[in-house]
Amino acid sequence: MILAHADPVHLHRLIEALEPFPIFLHIDARTPDATFSAMTANLPSRCALLKRTATSWGQWGLVAAELEGYRAALEVTEATHVALFSGSDYPLAPANAIAALLKGHIGDSFAEVNELPYAKWGRSGGLSRLRYRHWGFAKRMLRLPIPRRLPENMMFTGGSQSKVLARDHARAVVEIADEHRDLVRFWRRTWVPDETFVYSILNSPRFVPHWKTQLVPTNLWWIGWDETPRKSPAWLGMEHGDVLLSRQKPAAQQVPILFARKFSTEFSTPVLDAIDARFSLRSSSTCAEEVVQT
Template identity: 40%
Template sequence: MTPLAAIVLAHADPTHVRRLIEALPDVPVFLHVDAKTADTVAEDMVRGASSQVTLCPRLPTSLASWSLVAAELVGLRTALRSTSAEHIAVLSGSDYPLVSAPRLVAELSAWAGSSWMWNQPLPYAPWGTPRHPDGGRWRVEHRFLTRRDRVVYLRDVPLRWPVRREVPAGLELRASAQWKIYARHHAELVLQIVDRHPEMVRFWRSTLVPEESFTTSVLASPTFAGSDALPPCAAHAWYMQWPEGRSDHPEWLTDDAFPALARVVAAPPAEPAEAVGTVAEKPLQRRRLFARKFSSTRSSRLLGRVDAELRTATP
């Protein structure tokens, strides 16, 4: 069985995307490039790539919309059809592994049969806003206006109907992240739920930022997932650096981020026994396997140090 496959969702910076692929030797990579990205840029992302990389059918995507879920599902279908991978990681084109590929596989061996998806029940306090102090339920309980699976904005404000709606019966809402590691059986299960419950897809298509909550919510719901329902998880496999105050996006990582990256690599490994089933407002301070966001221009020297000082360690 292939221990790990990776889905990479990219739209820019082919230099970094190539570096990311090279940092995952022997890992089958399924690359989804935003359909809005120029063909020449997409071709540059896979220039010189081996059979390690499979290009997925391209969809137009935008942040905070079902379009990103659709791209992830395309990647899952392709990866499941093409490999026997035990785990499937979903990465962005600005991610990068903090440990070597052998150590990555070794760390995931402790998670055999388990998905590593940070997720917490809603309401989740950090997802509340001054206007919506409901722990993030507003993202789902309002119907947002969409066009071609992309949320419609006016002056950077997502447009929605003012009246709240009912959440489908049996749905256990979860706060999560787009970047996650599926166990194979959960990847298969989420596609089965999508295929068997078109009404669920219709509901989620008009939510805000479904890429951060759809898959974990449906997988966490015994009504849809049965006895294989996903429990909460307090460990996160990704490191992100957030600016002070409220922000929708993590910071780009530059040279001064190296001490923090070194600390999260040196931290104790995340153990399913303590992470799975645990409800906590903040992720456990355990080892992270990936980080974001990197770029070929802002992060070049930092990536060099990550390669030379962090990713050289053996399992």
């Protein structure tokens, strides 16, 4: 599943690099018509377009698009896993290596998550995102400073939107969202719900009792965060080439890095070319016959 809003050239490059996996593509409803046309021109048959919604940063639309992608993947594929990409992501491994890792983890999901409060998420540990009603405008947060009651019997949890969910976990998220509209209403007014809604459902034993034993607690993405306070990570370029081409991972992480963020045609073409050459991407459509669909 890819959630994109710009950069048609990189989007097509990403889709090509993920061959032969089926793709469910969501394009922000606010994307200009000319850009949308370029993004959707000549897409391969394995790429399906999802119903468009506005995916403003920090707001519910990103979760709505994610849920739409899970529904589509569950309905039309037998995928064992569903991976969630942004339009600025890129693989650091060929399809057969991705498939091999996932085939060894049928039923497992991959994500780096933390129960709230989490010290690195500010003074409230991230709970203020939930405890107060929020609205967003152009990457600015509007908060109603009146606390509200949190839903009961929930293990509030947060993490990066980037994740790979096992099929049963993706199904559970969709079913709970459909059956518990009260939770959807609550999360619509939280801040950055794409980092808490799915994980809080999965980590709550009343919904998914065995989540903790089926979670591989690692992020398969290398993301270029630095010490600079910012709302999104820096663009990746050749200055990041050493870490990207070696697929460096934290010492405690047992599985390899498979993907990275964030790239653009303007800033990242040289390092993307180097990644293609290093990992033999976009050069062959061959893959194992029994490929795990992501």
